[in-house]
Amino acid sequence: MSSLRLAAAQYPIGRFADFAAWHSNAADWVATAAGQQAQLLLFPEYGAMELTSLLPEMLQQDLTGQIAALQPFHDDFVAAYAEFAKRHGVYIVAPSLPVQHNDVFVNRSYLLAPNGAITWQDKRQMTRFEREAWIITGGADLKVFDLDLGGPAPLRAGITICYDVEFPLIARAMAAAGADLILCPSCTDTQAGANRVQTGARARALENQVFVAVSPTVGLADWSPAVDVSVGWASMLAPPDRGMPDDGVIAKGDLSQPGWVHAELDFAALAETREAAQVYTRRDWPDQVQPSLDVTAVSL
Numbered sequence: 001m002s003s004l005r006l007a008a009a010q011y012p013i014g015r016f017a018d019f020a021a022w023h024s025n026a027a028d029w030v031a032t033a034a035g036q037q038a039q040l041l042l043f044p045e046y047g048a049m050e051l052t053s054l055l056p057e058m059l060q061q062d063l064t065g066q067i068a069a070l071q072p073f074h075d076d077f078v079a080a081y082a083e084f085a086k087r088h089g090v091y092i093v094a095p096s097l098p099v100q101h102n103d104v105f106v107n108r109s110y111l112l113a114p115n116g117a118i119t120w121q122d123k124r125q126m127t128r129f130e131r132e133a134w135i136i137t138g139g140a141d142l143k144v145f146d147l148d149l150g151g152p153a154p155l156r157a158g159i160t161i162c163y164d165v166e167f168p169l170i171a172r173a174m175a176a177a178g179a180d181l182i183l184c185p186s187c188t189d190t191q192a193g194a195n196r197v198q199t200g201a202r203a204r205a206l207e208n209q210v211f212v213a214v215s216p217t218v219g220l221a222d223w224s225p226a227v228d229v230s231v232g233w234a235s236m237l238a239p240p241d242r243g244m245p246d247d248g249v250i251a252k253g254d255l256s257q258p259g260w261v262h263a264e265l266d267f268a269a270l271a272e273t274r275e276a277a278q279v280y281t282r283r284d285w286p287d288q289v290q291p292s293l294d295v296t297a298v299s300l
Helices: 019-035 047-054 063-088 128-134 162-166 168-176 191-208 267-276
Strands: 003-012 040-042 091-093 097-101 104-112 118-122 145-147 155-159 181-186 211-220 235-237 249-252 259-266
Touching: 003 019, 003 235, 003 267, 019 040, 019 047, 019 063, 019 259, 047 063, 047 097, 063 091, 063 097, 063 104, 063 128, 155 168, 162 168, 162 181, 162 191, 168 181, 168 191, 181 191, 191 211, 191 235, 235 259, 249 259, 259 267
Parallel strands: 003 040, 003 211, 040 091, 155 181, 181 211
Antiparallel strands: 003 259, 091 104, 097 104, 104 118, 145 155, 211 235, 235 249
């Protein structure tokens, strides 16, 4: 695997009359990116909350009630994206959604493969809004995914959902497990929030000498108390070192404008950058994922 054509969505939360209308919109988005030769499509965090527009208006306004009421759409939602992946021969990170897991709800991003395989990554680190107002719980397991893109070796990727990318050890664990690409679905309601995600993504690319891609929700959905305002831009990021852009930015979308952002990621060039880099941030991390450093308290 030497290169990948990746498409990251700047995705507006839609409002639909019925499931068929939602399905048609999702199919159009996938077909557009696949028609531009994308091999991997990255959708944002909580993009699936648009399905709550199919609920009675009272439930649409009920923060905690809506996520339980969303669950009957779950299987058809996953099946739709699985079918899109098979139809177009692409990998898709579907818009994330709250999923009931045992007695709690988690924020889950599904990864759908062209061969019909279905897997997922649950968000680990909850924001205050998720934890305090929405009662969504962080997941425990971290995964890396091997994507067969026709090369001599698969591409290994990880998913850090929004706030997760702001915590170095999550991406570091994935990089230590061999991930060369970190995918970051995001949903932020202020430009400050979007900048926090972008800053975290750029830092993870620098620290681990990997590619990082961000996909945000964008625009207004004033009927939804959960995702009423979305601010952000898609980006594909690299370590700013030899062979890569000086600022580490391979591609960047326009702020909060709906559409796809595309980039060709060259993993052979990334490997060369690691070897010829001015700094070896990837190899200069401690051998263990959880660093054990002595700290001395000093009284002044």
